[in-house]
Amino acid sequence: MPRLTTPPRPLDVTATFPELAPLARTTIRLHPRPGSPATADSSLGGPLLWPAVEPWPTCSEHPAALALSPDEVRHRRRILDAARNRPHPEGTDFLTPDERVIVDGASQPRPIPQPGPIPLLPITQLYARDTPETVAFPAPPGADLLQLLWCPFDHKGRTGPTPRTELRWRTTAHITDPLTAAPHPAVIGKDRYLPEPCVLHPEPVTEYPAPHELPEPLADRVEDWAESHGVGYQYDLAVAPGCKLGGHAPWSYTDPFPMACPECGAPVQPLLTIDGYESGGITWRPLGESPVPGRPTHLNIGRDHALQIYVCTTSYDHPHQQYIQ
Ligand SMILES: [Zn+2]
Ligand SMILES: [Zn+2]
Known part of the structure; x- marks a missing residue:
């Protein structure tokens, strides 16, 4: 670009x-x-x-929270993007019945198992x-690298609920053994x-x-x-x-x-x-x-x-x- x-x-x-x-x-x-x-x-x-040796930050504050699945949320976005870019007869749902089930289901918070604490995003x-x-x-x-991660659930804050953030500054030359597969959360609080x-x-x-x-x-x-x-x-x-x-x-x-x-x-x-x-x-x-x-x-x-x-x-x-x- x-x-x-x-x-x-x-x-x-x-x-x-x-x-x-x-x-x-x-x-x-x-x-x-x-x-x-x-x-x-x-x-x-x-x-x-x-760095592979550094533990990935996590949050343990939402064990019983109703949640969304990040995979389902991404799938929902793909379906909506595709549907918005194709013609559909006026007065009808722009989603097919099957798509409607997936789209509505993905935005419905529910109990979802998360093994262990939630890895930050x-x-x-x-x-x-x-x-x-x-x-x-x-x-x-x-330091030549700045990183921001957050817990994808609301945390109380002075100006209102927001994801809880963590910052890292790094010297990239010191990272000789990088992590190859970062953990992903099974749950998020909000799309x-x-x-x-x-x-x-x-x-x-x-x-x-x-x-x-x-x-x-x-x-x-x-x-x-x-x-x-x-x-x-x-x-x-x-x-x-x-x-x-x-x-x-x-x-x-x-x-x-x-x-x-x-x-x-x-x-x-x-x-x-x-x-x-x-x-x-x-x-x-x-x-x-x-x-x-x-x-x-x-x-x-x-x-x-x-x-x-x-x-x-x-x-x-x-x-x-x-x-x-
Ligand atoms: Zn959290
Ligand atoms: Zn200070």
Whole structure:
């Protein structure tokens, strides 16, 4: 696939509001698109490069939970995709009776045996070599691979229930004996927590803070100015939609609240955003890409929001935090 390129912003916000220039951050849009990534590739929902000696992370918190089968969920998606792409007589079900049974059954939570604790699902891995040289890879010294996994069931969180995430930073040169067959869960809590395998097309873009993080008089002036030009400040000029590395917070689900590292009290910064929807406002759609995918990963967090992972600004050893935004 050719490189995906975000068009220039419809307005240069710093030309009118130079006070925003120092607040600019470079974020890397990951642009996940359906594919067949291998462990050597940056991916979303693809296999992870994992040392065979390291235990795969698991979750033991859902022994009696009603669940879905990930195999059935994937089968259901294939059936729905095929059915949507073929003609059917008006006024009739677009599925055959047999397909209808499978599709409805796959989305019905029920008790499903899971031998032992639930293996976490690979969500994303990003190799430093796939990120632009002009952007510092957010990792401990020497690490060149970032990985995110999650438990595909809801866990209680400050901003609402979300999958529980785990992060790994790795030095790929140290992985001499990689795991060849990763464990897969037999159960998931929600269809929308199971990603479809996607390859990534990382692209740096410039972001500015959402209006919620600006002094109110400035936020009002910037938003009025953008509106007078027929665009929205946050969604067209400031914060990119979709999965990304770094950047600013896509505030909308909640208003900003104080955040600090639970270990040392230092400020935290956004590391990764996992967003189901890639397109957002039309101004962010990559140039020349057609058709524009809505939810290529099949993920959906909260009610059409995003899961944002924050890390401590003083130590990568301190625990990360995760919020719906
Ligand atoms: Zn769990
Ligand atoms: Zn800390």
